[in-house]
Amino acid sequence: MAWMFMRDSAWKYLQSAHHGGDRNYSHYTSRDFYSQFGLEDFLCTDDIPGTDEDMDSAVLFGTLRGNVVGLRYYTGVVNNNEMVALQREPNNLYDKNAVKVNNVNGNQVGHIKKELAAPLAYIMDNKLAIVEGVVPYGAQNAFTMPVQMSFWGKEENKQAVLDKLKMHGFKLAPPSKSSEFGFGSSWVSGRAGPSYSAPGHAAMQMTTEQLKSEFDKLFEDLKEDDKTHEMEGAEAVGTPLLPHQKQALAWMVSRENSKELPLFWEEKNNFYYNTLTNFAEKERPENVLGGILADDMGLGKTLATIALILTNFHDGKPLSVEKIKSDQLHKVRDPRAFRLQGSQLTHEFLEALGFPPLGETSCNVEPSISNVKEKSETVQSQCSSSRPKRAKAEKPKYTVSSDSEESEEWLPQQTRTASCVIQEDTGFASALASPSAPLKKKAKKKGTAIVQSVKKNDSEEGPRTTLIICPLSVLSNWIDQFEQHIRPDVRLNIYVYYGPDRSKDPAFISKQDIVLTTYNILASDYGVFQILFLILGTPIQNSLKDLWSLLSFLKLKPFTDREWWHRTIQRPVMLGDQGGLRRLQSLIKNITLRRTKTSKIKGKPVLELPERKVFIQHVTLTEEERKIYQSVKNEGKAAISRYFNEGTVLAHYADVLGVLLRLRQLCCHPHLCTNTSSSSCQIGYSTPEELREKLVNKMKLVLSSGSDEECAICLDSLNLPVITHCAHVFCKPCICEVIQSEQPNAKCPLCRNELRVEHLVECPLEESDSSLEKKGDREWISSSKINALMHALIDLRKQNPAVKCLIVSQFTTFLSLIETPLKESGFVFTRLNGSMPQKKRVQAIQSFQDSQKGSPTIMLLSLKAGGVGLNLTAASRVFLMDPFIVKNSVEENMLKIQNKKRELAAGAFASKKLTASEVKQTKINEIKTLIDL
DNA sequence: ACCGCCGGGTGCC
DNA sequence: ACCGCCGGGTGCC
Known part of the structure; x- marks a missing residue:
């Protein structure tokens, strides 16, 4: 009985599944399971269509007074003005139209009277409206109680709802202004309930802009708050806390240890009231x-x-x-x-x-865990009088046992x-x-x-x-x-x-x-x-x-x-x-x-960071370098102009990026640009081997360009990257799963082209090490950019020999090239690559953070590795090698675009949305700027 | 009396 | 439920 230790609402489902054999059981229990634990969002099972979307765009059709009957058969109680949930019960033995009424806690209160249940069942089953109830006078009723119902739905379904109700002799009262929000409606007498409605404002519907600004306002005074109490960390914490x-x-x-009554709860005459729903119960709500x-x-x-x-x-x-x-020092x-x-x-x-x-997604509610045995499980039907009471379950106990370990008690x-x-x-x-x-x-x-x-x-x-x-x-x-x-x-x-x-x-x-x-x-x-x-x-x-x-x-x-x-x-x-x-x-x-970087504590900023100064170093290429640069640029420019004339620039986006990448590489060092093969060949006419090679090259471009290193399926960084024939890169396990599940006609998630497992091309083993060696074999030469860097580093060392610097580049081969002059000039350095195993990373960081003499003063950092959550507080200088701006080059053009974008962002804060074609045009213009067209 | 009326049994869906 | 409804008992004044 896997679901026994879930809470009331799930328990209730379990009961209905037993009695009625509900076909939807597996569906809604699994959903309920996730919502119980809030993991839903993180497991990506939310966004089930047909629920939220319907509710979010709903308008109020009107209200209707009805009756809840059969109160004496159920334990759920309701206060005056308490909200209730209406729930269809299609497997009810007496009436397939049955509609249950539950209180906020999920305990059944009764049923909607059958005459009304008939049209309600139709409306609810066809999802024509969401029906919500509030019980105006709930406290003292023995057999029946009134319920005020609100019908919410899409405008286009309104007439169908009105018609159906009319067929059965019911008529909705039009939405009154004060019942605009579905609670605090007009029938609420003056004394009752919290003041939810805002009659003055309710009449006018807010515009989206107004709502946005209201919403933003909420958060304004959130930063500074009176959460100023401080606490020292335990001894085991090795780092002093700010x-x-x-x-x-x-x-x-x-x-963590809060004993306070949770928010929106009040204690009144030994009862706990929820001020939002007017629900009350004797039992104290669990601490949040x-x-x-x-x-x-x-x-x-x-x-x-x-x-x-x-x-x-x-x-x-x-x-x-x-x-x-x-206790544990000896433990390894x-x-x-x-x-x-x-x-x-x-x-x-x-x-x-x-x-x-986690159970099965079928109706099988047995746990699939073989070594978890049910120890005891009792369901007591307490029929103390002629009137049946809701069955209560004793908390089940489970024993976890394994072959080697002693059994221990376990209460999941x-x-x-x-x-x-x-x-x-x-x-x-x-x-x-x-x-x-x-x-x-x-x-x-x-x-x-x-x-x-x-x-x-x-x-x-x-x-x-x-x-x-x-x-x-x-x-x-x-x-x-x-x-x-x-x-x-x-x-x-x-x-x-x-x-x-x-x-x-x-x-x-x-x-x-x-x-x-x-x-x-x-x-x-x-x-x-x-x-x-x-x-x-x-x-x-x-x-x-x-x-x-x-x-x-x-x-x-x-x-x-x-x-x-x-x-x-x-x-x-x-x-x-x-x-x-x-x-x-x-x-x-x-x-x-929530604190921001600018929050203050006792008048002092939370973080006192040294001022950030940005210098742009301009570098001029040597004549030799310029020659190579120009020839590659001309070749690329010719190809791109052709795309422009054909109107296929965006279709050849990867090729364009390739040209730009090579130019950026040439700005750093001529050896970076190893693959000078032109981008002009067409994929369609290649032999399989050539095709394969091209795809691998494209993938390498994507991987090294730094523009998009994430898998569009898992949204995480690429794990075993593969490229499809349509030239999109995914994690191998991700795309294989997609292909598997969409068989036999799997399509690329990005472009809907046909996909086949055997067409996936894997990335050959990380070349960096071997190609590194190759480059080592090649005679080392410097470049203008390296010269500029070395000059700056040596200058800095003269001023302060202990100063620590980060040298950042997205090209790992460039970092390798930089190693040579660093060694020659006697710098001690360490390096952090994205592909480095965890242990090495830790070592690299630790040695760099070390302040002792002889510790590395320079860390070579690949952009990919430096992306997330690194603490490199020892460094006081950062050299961003690409771009490190080479005059009259693609890098200078990149800077121009950056500045233009910054101005745009600062100037027109009322950022009007760009249409898709505008976005395209902007991209095309940017490419033109970059390549001087 | 193939009615009216009475009063007990009974009561969700 | 201090209701409605059901169905059996009953029946001049």
């Missing part, structure tokens, strides 16, 4: 633990979170250094911990961490201590920074990490396993940062759940202190790749949805159920209701901590 990090720590610890740390990039969220994990290690107490020392870290390879999620893994089993759902911190780098945080700016799915996924702790066993005391889920791109950053910030004498079991030989042993995993994994690993098990064809809503809708999934993860009642979120916050906000906007703001204030 004041704002101590504040973050204090705030997070207080949120955790929140959103939405600081700007670079303020040290990762460090703050590590500090949190160590400081609030278990039961609000820190990880004790002494204990760990004596599991060598698997730092292995990073492609892999799949297992049920066992999540189970071990206290997530409920209940032991989850639900404390979590959500770190946001570019997702919701960027929505906070600029809420109405477009939020790409891609950006959204980039930095978000979810930190979730789980108790290791069911005793109250004792350590927890902390699960960190983050994108692959920052996984290594997390590992680095743990290395950096935990005192070296502290031994923590950190396990990276990634790689084909990862341990699936629940006993092993549960023994870990920290487990790191990625969204993709989590998601891969579901084979969900529908993200390719997303229906993107408006930015505000998206950020509201993002927020909902976070809230759902935090388990803030009643928002775990999307309906209540939608009715109380999302729709009012989308309709521009002031009350809704206010509620949203207090919500965000309550659960997020």
Whole structure:
């Protein structure tokens, strides 16, 4: 009985599945499962069409008073003015039109009277309208109670709804102004309920612009807040914390251990009231633990979170250094911990961490985990009187056993201590920074990490396993940062759940202190790749949805159920209701901590960074270099002019990029431009071998140009890149999965051309090392740019021999070429490449950060490697080698375009949207500028 | 009386 | 439900 330890609403589904054999069971239970845990968003199972989209564009058709009957058969109770949910019950034995009425908690209250249920069933089943209810006088009814229903739907469905109701003798009251937002309607007497409606404003519909500005206003005073309490990190934290990090720590610890009543809840005469829905219950709502740390990039969220994990290690107490020392010093870290390879999620893994089993997507509700045995499971039907009561389930217990380890008690759902911190780098945080700016799915996924702790066993005391889920791109950053910030004498079991030989042993995993994994690993098990064809809503809708999934993860009642979120916050906000906007703001204030780089603490800026000075160094090519440059340029120019004449510039975009790339390479060093073969050959006329070679070259161009290194399917950096015959590059596993699932007529996700596995061309093994050697064999020569660099470096060394510099280029071969003169001039340097294994990276960073004499003063950094989350605070100078502007070259033209764009951005903030053809024209013009056409 | 009226049994879907 | 509805009991004044 896999679903037994889910909460009421799922339990209710289980019951209906048993009694009625509901065919949709597998569909909505899996959805319900995700929404219970808020992982939905991260597993990309959201955006199921036909739900949100319908609700977001809905208008109010009108209202109707009806009756709820059969109250005495159910336990669900309702207060005056409390919202209720109407739910179809197509498998009801007595009436296939049955419509259930549930309270906010999901407990059934009764049914809609059958005469009304008949048209309602038709309307609901055909999705003509969403029907919502509020019970005006709910408290004292023994047999029936009135319910005020609102019908929301698309304008085009309005007449059908009115007609159907009329057929059955019902007539909608037209929407009154004060019931505009679906609650706080006209029948509410003066005393009742919170003042949701804003009659004065409700009449006028906000324009999109007005809504945007209202929405932006919400976030203005969010930055500076009274979250000023500071807290020292535990001993185990090896890095001193900055004041704002101590504040973050204090705030997070207080949120982790919060005993406060959650937001929107009040205690009144021994009852707990939800002020949004008017729901009340005797039981205290669960504490909302955790929140959103939405600081700007670079303020040290990762460090703050590590500090949190160590400081609030278990039961609000820190990880004790002494204990760990004596206990575990002899323990050798599991060598698997730092292995990073492609892999799949297992049920066992999540189970071990206290997530409920993922179950099957069929009606089979047995857990698929062989070593989890049901220990006891009781369903008691308490028929104390003639009236049946809702069945109650005892919490099931599970025993996790494995061959080698002793059995231990395991309470999956209940032991989850639900404390979590959500770190946001570019997702919701960027929505906070600029809420109405477009939020790409891609950006959204980039930095978000979810930190979730789980108790290791069911005793109250004792350590927890902390699960960190983050994108692959920052996984290594997390590992680095743990290395950096935990005192070296502290031994923590950190396990990276990634790689084909990862341990699936629940006993092993549960023994870990920290487990790191990625969204993709989590998601891969579901084979969900529908993200390719997303229906993107408006930015505000998206950020509201993002927020909902976070809230759902935090388990803030009643928002775990999307309906209540939608009715109380999302729709009012989308309709521009002031009350809704206010509620949203207090919500965000309550659960997020956000500082920007310009935030201040006690009058001082959060981060005192030295002023950034940018110098543009101009370089003149030697005559020799200029000659080569000109000849390649002329050749390229000729080809591109031909494309212009044919009107096929954009069709040959890769070739154009290739020309530009070669020119940029020539600005750096003549040896960089190895492949001078002209771009004029046509793919269509080649032999298979030639075709293959061309595709490989194209792929290398894409990979080295730095313009787009991400797979459009997984949105992560390319893993085993392959190129299709239509010249698009994806991760091999990603595209293979697409082909597999679309058989037999798979199409390219980007251009819909035909796809075949045997047509995929793999990238030959990383040439860099071997070609490096080749270039080493070739006689080394300098270049104007290298000369300029060396001149600057030597100058700098004269002023201060200890100064540390970063030398950044996207061309790794260029970095290799720079190594020679560095050695000759006696510089000690280190290097960081994207392809370097994790261990080497850590070594390179550590030696560079070292301030002792003789430590490297220069780090050669490839752009790809330097992209994400590197702490290279030792450096005070950065040399960006490309561009490092060569006069009269493509680089100067690049600079011109950059400046022009900057002016545009600064000048016309009212950025009018460019049409697709305008975008094209801009691109064409840019190409013209670059190549002097 | 193939009615009216009475009063008990009963009650969601 | 202090209702409606059902169906059995009953029947001049």
